[in-house]
Structures are given as C-alpha cells and as structure tokens.
Amino acid sequence: MGMTMVQKILARATGQARVNVGDVVEPAVRTAMSHENGALVINQFLEVFKDTGLEPKVWDPSKIVLIFDHRVPAESSKTATNHKKIREFAARQGIPNLHDIRGDEGGICHQILPENGYVHPGTVLVGTDSHTTSHGALGAFAFGIGATEMAAVWALGRVLNVEVPDTIKVNVTGEFPRHVLPKDLILHLIGRLTAEGANFRVIEFHGPTIKKMSTSGRLVICNMTVEAGATSGIVPPDEETVRYLREEAGLPGPFDIFGPDADAVYDQVIDIDVAMLTPQIACPHTVDNVKPIAAVAGTKVQQIVIGSCTNGRLDDLAVAAGILRGRKVARGTRMLVFPASARIYQQAMEKGYLLDFMQAGAVVMNPGCGPCLGVHQGALGDGEVALATTNRNFKGRMGNPNAEVYLCSPAVAAASAVTGVITDPTKGE
C-alpha cells in the first residue's frame, strides 16, 4: 500500500521507511516561522526551560525565521515593544533570519518564506500562523501551530505528537476562462467541502491544471485550504517547483523532489473542471458561504482591498492593474492595495502597476497584512461592506463586527472598484 505526499514526508522526517495514517510521530522541522506572536513564543520557550538548570538555547538558530508583518509599522507602543523583544531575542540567540520592517526585505511571512528560499520540498515547515498551509505549494508539509507548540519546536527541533493525517485528493482539469483565477478554484472547493470538511486532513492537488499553474497560483490554493479546516494543502513538486526555487528563491539545489506513491490511499477524491467556473464570492460571515458572482453582483461596496498572503503577489497586481489602467475607482468606494512583499512592491513599481493604481485613485500601502485581520489600517465603518482578495470574512474580521466582508479574486476586486458594486470581470469587456 503506497503513501501520500505527507506520509512520505513524515516518514523521512522521522527516519522511518513508512508511517501509517493515525500514527503519532515527532517529525524533525526544517523551517520554523513566527511573526509578531514570536513575543509569546519567547515567553513560552523560557517557561519550558524554567527550573531545568539548562540554559535556554534554541535548537538551531539557522532554521528559525522571524518576520514582522501583522502590524507594520507598529500601530501601538505595545506592538513596538513586542517587535523590540523579538529583535533582542534574535540577537541573543544568534538567529540570522529576521525580516524586519524594511523596504528591501520585509513583507508578509507567507511571501517572504517562499521568495527567500526558506521552503524546502519534502520537508516539514511549521509556523505560528494558520495560513502556513501556503507552503505546500512548493511540496513541503507546512502547517500552522500555536505559540506554545512552537516554543517546544524551538527547544527540541521537532513537533511533538503529530498524528499522521489522512489526505483528500483533488484532481483539477480544464482551462481557466479569462479572469477566472486560482482564487475562484479554491473558493469553489471550500464551498463544496464546507469550513470543516477537511478538518484534520491534508488536501493534495493534482491534475493538468495544477501542472500548468505557477507557484504563485499554487500558493493561493494551498493558502486557503485551512479555510476548509485542512491541516495543510500540498502540490507534489515538479519542474515549475524547481524553476521557482532556482529562479525566484535563489536556491542552488539539488532538490529532493518526490511525489506520492501511485498506489497511495486517499480519504476521498474530488474532481473539479475549472472550465465550468465563474468568479466565486465568499459571502459574510463564513468562508464556506460561497456563491457564483451572479448571485451577489450589484452589491454596493465601500472598501476594496487587494493584498494579503492569499492574493498580494505580482501576478495578482498585474491582473488588477490591467483592469484599472486608464479607469477610475468609483466615488464612494475606496481602494487599498498591499503588495505582499518589498520585492513585489519594487517589481510592481518597475512594471508601472503602482502608478496605474494611484492614477485610478487607489491607495498603495506598505507590504504587510494590512486590514485583513482588523488590526490596523483600513478598518470598516458600521454597516460598511468590503470586497477583499484576503482569506477570511468572519464577523469582526476587518476590525468591525457591524460590517461585512466579501472575498474574491483580484480580477473581481479591480472590476468592482471601477463600478463601486460587485462586478463580474468576465462580462462586458
């Protein structure tokens, strides 16, 4: 009986020939990422060492990555103090990989990790962020953990008590219609599975459409697998993975590239033909409340957001800028654009996208999580509606429980910015 991608990764990470679904294992960690909540990890890490007589030392400073993104630049003295604590800890422990608030190397953790070569196919990556699922795009088993669990990783170098998960196989076929994007595919899948439909399981993506998809698109679909409850999403690495790792992440290789066994056993298999898809919208207040755009087209929108760890990458900005170029954001609607990293910001500047956005009336913000989680920048007023390329629309998510958030692709966001109402980009161009 063959093994799935994640079974094979966990077997390697535990030095075994095979692991079975349901086994409890302690896999070795290749990359351990924390953002601002690193401040809590530090606290819990010191707790682990308390009264042991041992000096608190992280297991391997080179494998820890610290990235500031949730509140950059700091919105409060409390956040600024957390940032300071993390910088001091990194210096004390000799952790070299700290992506601070900088215009050359800063950005959202789930863009910084892949673009800087911290994601290694076939290995285990953990992050104190639920969207750590993103990095399955490059063939890693990547999943979100809590701060205390990360403290144990910092101390021991492995994740304690992981139950080998079952896997759902998703076969994707067909050509995307114009302005239908990977975001529409994942929203459609979440709508089908429901918010807990993949709970405690992994979603493994296959099929010719995935083969043709760029790493950027794969990051979008793996990013949002957690919204169906999945432990992670994963794409078996291929030529595109190697291209990304060499050309964009700057890794020399060689890479340990392997896929699942041909006779791997899956919990269920789902087939999707994207040629049949129209733009999809996740309606308030759950991500699985997904409707085809026709059901909500015409809904008035006060704030458009393009960005986040889901859809703030260069190709997302290219699509949106292409739609907005030479047009104007409707009066009564404001539009905020957050490039996902400093590198993407610079590339978007060179390609002229930022100028397109600004001339249309959008506000280009600094890379970071922005309004996605309602912490700072771009909060909503009572009764207002936002249309965002972000990943969550829970009540209160964008900072106000008396507002509504709809989720969509960058093409829908840009087309709707022009009209001020939810607008189908595949129509009337």
Added chain:
Amino acid sequence: MAKIVRKLGDDISTDIIYPGRFMATVLPTETPQFAFADDADLNGRLKKKEIAPGSVLLGGKNFGCGSSREQAASCLVGHGLIIVARDFARIFLQNGINLGLQTVICPDIDANEGDELEITETAVTNTATGKTFKRLPLPKARQAIVDAGGLIPYARKKLLEEKGKK
C-alpha cells in the same frame, strides 16, 4: 455539575473569541479581559466574574476555526471555562490542550442555555432533559499532553530526557 452560561452557534471563529485588534496582548495572564470582546454581554459578565469557573460555553460545529492565535485558548483558560462542542477546529483544539483548556467533544449534544451538564470521561448528561450523549476521546496524539499537565511540562520532560542522553 456544570451550567451552560451561553449557547453559541456553528463555526465560532477565533476572531469572535479573541478579536485581532487585541493580539498585541500575548501573555496568558492578560488575555482573559478580551475574551469575546465584541460580545458586550458575555465579555461584561466574564470580566465582572458573574460567570463561575467550571461554567460551560456550548459551541456547535467547528468551534475555534480560523487563526492559530493562542490567545483564543488562553483567554478561556483564564476564566476557567469548559468548552463543549460538536467538534473543534484542529489548531484551536491543539492550543486548548497545550494550555490545559477543558475541551469536550460531544457530536450529538442537545442542550440549552441554563441547562446543567454532568460531564464524565465518556459521556455528557443534560440533567434538564435526562438525556445522555456520547463524549468522544481526544485525538490520540493529544492525550499524552493532557496527561502531562499541558505542553510546557510535557516539552520540559522531553528536553530533560534528551539532555540527559547526551
């Protein structure tokens, strides 16, 4: 006996339990004040200590979905609440177990606000209706952490074993 002080619906997200704008507060000693901060009634009763430790919040399906923020678990631990739900989202359940939050998985639970529950290792009885419902065991990877008294003592034990070996 544990009284249900609030019946909540399905998909109660970590944004509802602990809104993002309070995430700069991280210490388990400081997070309880922001539990259900956007729910003035529940937050107010918790802060005024009108809800006794050992009280039950009754959730539906997928309790704790969303972010990995550990504050969503630590703020509930601080009030000594027991969470009974049909099922839990993975990261929230793991965080709860790591921090010693009492989580009870009871897929068929039928109860209302004000009802008193009798909770054993294998069952939950609603004393208002006399009905008993099966309680599911924790995923097996979690029980060892509960038995150790939480993840910090568990990890400490592993650390000492490892350093002893060297």
